Amino acid sequence: MTFEQWMRGTLDRVETALEHYLPGTNVAPARLHEAMRYAVLGGGKRVRPLLCHAAGELTNTGASAVEAASCALEMMHVYSLVHDDMPCMDDDALRRGKPTVHIQYDDATALLVGDALQSQAFVALTADGNGLKDAQQAALTRELALASGSVGMAGGQAIDLESVGRKLSRPELETMHRNKTGALLRAAVRMGALAGDKPSADNLAALDQYAAAVGLAFQVVDDILDVTADSARLGKTAGKDAQNDKPTYVSIIGLEASRELAVQLGRDAHAALAPFGARGQRLAELADLIVNQVN
């Protein structure tokens, strides 16, 4: 199977699983469920589900187990986007090429959509018959909760807020991103592996190294695209970072050095996968996909 075929098949399965794990609009409260589906379905690159599926290839995961984990990750990610776009945060009107939830609905609905998507992520992880054993449900909940909370994604968002208009050093910038986006990307990789045969501590450590490189590359690429791509390509408002005076890799080390850094991080990601041999192929290809966006 080529990478493109694997991607297409995986994305189809993820979309079907998201459909399944999101309450239908025939379930009350209908408007809230409609807004949750508006936020999650029909858009997004599904980077976390792809990483989760790719890591799942290392440990013989069952299809439904890795799908439940993927859906939980994507719901968690989308909740963070919905809340980040709200007026009291980044105040953004465009996301994944569509009006943001608070624009399409209203602020209160956007707040509740995010809140309910976070809960729904844990519903998916612990749903009866989702293919995950009790111990896996508990372990994946632990991974996802830590990655999403105050020492992960939400914490990174808090650091981000405090950094607006302030000059960050490069280590400070990395700390922020390690929390804000890195923690959930790392969780995606770990959860994929943990959804199958129990991985060794060494293998989890190797995956952490891979995820650290990919997570940072992801952010560097995002910073580059914010200045080089237009809103139509991004599906969100371009140039927001400079406009909001947010520190980025481009503002701190410049565009060319940022490009070189992304390439180096891609190499680091490949190196971390050495213990897995051919089984690490999809993870390696995903690292390339992320880095190659800016080359």
Added chain:
Amino acid sequence: MTFEQWMRGTLDRVETALEHYLPGTNVAPARLHEAMRYAVLGGGKRVRPLLCHAAGELTNTGASAVEAASCALEMMHVYSLVHDDMPCMDDDALRRGKPTVHIQYDDATALLVGDALQSQAFVALTADGNGLKDAQQAALTRELALASGSVGMAGGQAIDLESVGRKLSRPELETMHRNKTGALLRAAVRMGALAGDKPSADNLAALDQYAAAVGLAFQVVDDILDVTADSARLGKTAGKDAQNDKPTYVSIIGLEASRELAVQLGRDAHAALAPFGARGQRLAELADLIVNQVN
């Protein structure tokens, strides 16, 4: 042990456990952790932790297991208060006798405090060494996630928003409250029982009946107090329901009928506890405590 002694001892343990399960202000991001602690510690009646502990008496729960469950419930409850108080929701300035989080800090911080408290609830439920077995961690996560999400608390909030200024029937009002507050109170009772020896389906059904009566009584009492008590006693702004033109039991069936309903629901709660004999004592006493606030 008298009920008062049991209450005092339980509340002390809950407070200590919350201290333990909330990240310290020495952990980055310090300001977010300070705000989370501001929201959770030093206030609140801790109704859900008390119900959880009382139900735990039925199934020989270990102390740390029921404490972890109680903390998760209280964090989930407090996150909902923090978000509900925000300007785009109820826009309230006073909670538990203190300025609300968005007043004390800012809107963005209040948003993140709520988001991170929800995650932290699941961290507590799945923390290593919290006294809950894998299967219990998974089961309690399932209970809490369903009770908090779009078919529970967040869903009830969405129905509440849509009902402002609209005339609700009594069944509609009950549906709203069964989601908005009832679901989490029910989860408190069930999680307490599930944190110990596996309860029978019959016993869980009896607990559901108890929780349904107590949950409704809780809301009826809240509606009565909103018109009969002052802000100092409530620790939150009194008279808000009428001011916001929100449907309440008092507005639909009147004050006297509301008082009678609360008393009847207290009797229903007692009746549901029959299968448990003397072990149901604390749950019975808690039902009385809730109902007696208005008598």
